Amino acid sequence: MLFQITNSQARRLFMSRQGLCDNPAFKQSRVALLELIERMGFVQVDSINTVERAHHMILFSRNQTYRKENLNGLLEQDRTLFEHWTHDASVIPARFFPYWRHRFARNEAALLERWRKWRREGFEESFASVLDHIRAEGAVLSRDLLALEGGNKKPKGSQGWWDWHPSKTALEFLWRTGALSVDRREGFQKVYDLTERVLPASVTGKSVHESEFIDWSCRSALDRLGYATAGELAAFWDGISPAEAKSWCLSHLGKDLVEVEVAAADGSRPRRVFAYGDIEQQLEELAPAPGRVRVLSPFDPLIRDRKRMERLFDYHYRIEVFVPEAKRQYGYYVFPLLEGEKLIGRIDMKRQDGVLVVKGLWLEPKIKCSAGRQQAIEAELERIRRFTGQESVVFENGYLKTPS
Numbered sequence: 001m002l003f004q005i006t007n008s009q010a011r012r013l014f015m016s017r018q019g020l021c022d023n024p025a026f027k028q029s030r031v032a033l034l035e036l037i038e039r040m041g042f043v044q045v046d047s048i049n050t051v052e053r054a055h056h057m058i059l060f061s062r063n064q065t066y067r068k069e070n071l072n073g074l075l076e077q078d079r080t081l082f083e084h085w086t087h088d089a090s091v092i093p094a095r096f097f098p099y100w101r102h103r104f105a106r107n108e109a110a111l112l113e114r115w116r117k118w119r120r121e122g123f124e125e126s127f128a129s130v131l132d133h134i135r136a137e138g139a140v141l142s143r144d145l146l147a148l149e150g151g152n153k154k155p156k157g158s159q160g161w162w163d164w165h166p167s168k169t170a171l172e173f174l175w176r177t178g179a180l181s182v183d184r185r186e187g188f189q190k191v192y193d194l195t196e197r198v199l200p201a202s203v204t205g206k207s208v209h210e211s212e213f214i215d216w217s218c219r220s221a222l223d224r225l226g227y228a229t230a231g232e233l234a235a236f237w238d239g240i241s242p243a244e245a246k247s248w249c250l251s252h253l254g255k256d257l258v259e260v261e262v263a264a265a266d267g268s269r270p271r272r273v274f275a276y277g278d279i280e281q282q283l284e285e286l287a288p289a290p291g292r293v294r295v296l297s298p299f300d301p302l303i304r305d306r307k308r309m310e311r312l313f314d315y316h317y318r319i320e321v322f323v324p325e326a327k328r329q330y331g332y333y334v335f336p337l338l339e340g341e342k343l344i345g346r347i348d349m350k351r352q353d354g355v356l357v358v359k360g361l362w363l364e365p366k367i368k369c370s371a372g373r374q375q376a377i378e379a380e381l382e383r384i385r386r387f388t389g390q391e392s393v394v395f396e397n398g399y400l401k402t403p404s
Helices: 007-017 030-040 054-062 068-078 095-118 124-136 142-148 166-176 210-224 230-237 244-254 279-286 305-312 373-390
Strands: 081-085 087-091 180-186 189-194 257-262 270-276 292-295 334-338 342-354 355-363 394-395
Touching: 007 210, 007 270, 007 279, 007 305, 030 054, 030 068, 054 095, 054 279, 068 081, 068 095, 068 180, 081 095, 081 166, 081 189, 087 095, 095 166, 095 210, 124 189, 142 166, 142 189, 166 180, 189 244, 210 230, 210 244, 210 270, 230 244, 230 270, 244 305, 292 373, 305 342, 334 394, 342 373, 355 373, 373 394
Parallel strands: 355 394
Antiparallel strands: 081 087, 180 189, 257 270, 292 334, 334 342, 342 355
């Protein structure tokens, strides 16, 4: 009979690995911020800014003393972070860069095959000229190269991100395959430069064997998940295949890995997963989650894997940005609410004319809107108001909704 992790233990172990069991009021330095991101593995970057951008919301939910200038300093001054791709665009510790060389090599053929089918023609012919231009002239924005192509407007008939001009596609390809890196952002637009001019030689000069890359991918993912299936290990960095992760798990089973079962929040059949051999000791040392209410970004790593989230928290969530307004269940950009180790509801809010406007609040069916819980939610909204620099929090009439 396999050892079983209770649902509460499973939640707290995963939350602990993702920085959500830390003291959220602890004064955070720039060094401490880097340590947090290294523990988490990465922080997803997203452009939507209804309240604050995703990466800032993710980090603020873990520490209320988080300062955006510290993240910018790590990225643009210390160069201890870099921006690249996991499952999506993310901020990643620079010391992981040697492992990304294998991603670059794996991405190149797949990107070329896919992009040849639906990008504008001519981007491949732009690779050399784009690199030569940047090497001679320095860092560029996409619009800088568009001007060199003969104009400062989108090509006629352009439909958006899937229809980039050739130089923009070349920039993205060269970034995705490692020749270029993001030097900084201006108005959230990426500024590209040669990787050797952005990142220090101490990381760009290192390389690892492919077997070491696979071992690191699995171990580092398990470190940050606490327990996982082979598929979850592969998906964490999205850099290796499920088959590679499964082979790694089976080769280490009975050595430093064991199989355990994780209890589901809804009482359904426990799920068999892999964990390190000292899993029982890890569980004994778990700290409780802070009891306060916290607003999570829709891109928070706690909820990124929707199936894992539903098993752990019995909570269904989807982002409705791309859902037509008439078909939305909740709203355009709705934030999950975390209370202790439970996901208790969701909130629809936005910044508007210096005010944080709460449009809707839905609590989960078994969660009551007690006076204490209402005060805890309002306290979190006040923290977000201060973080985003708004003058006040305003609740629209009828903001407290009945769960759908």
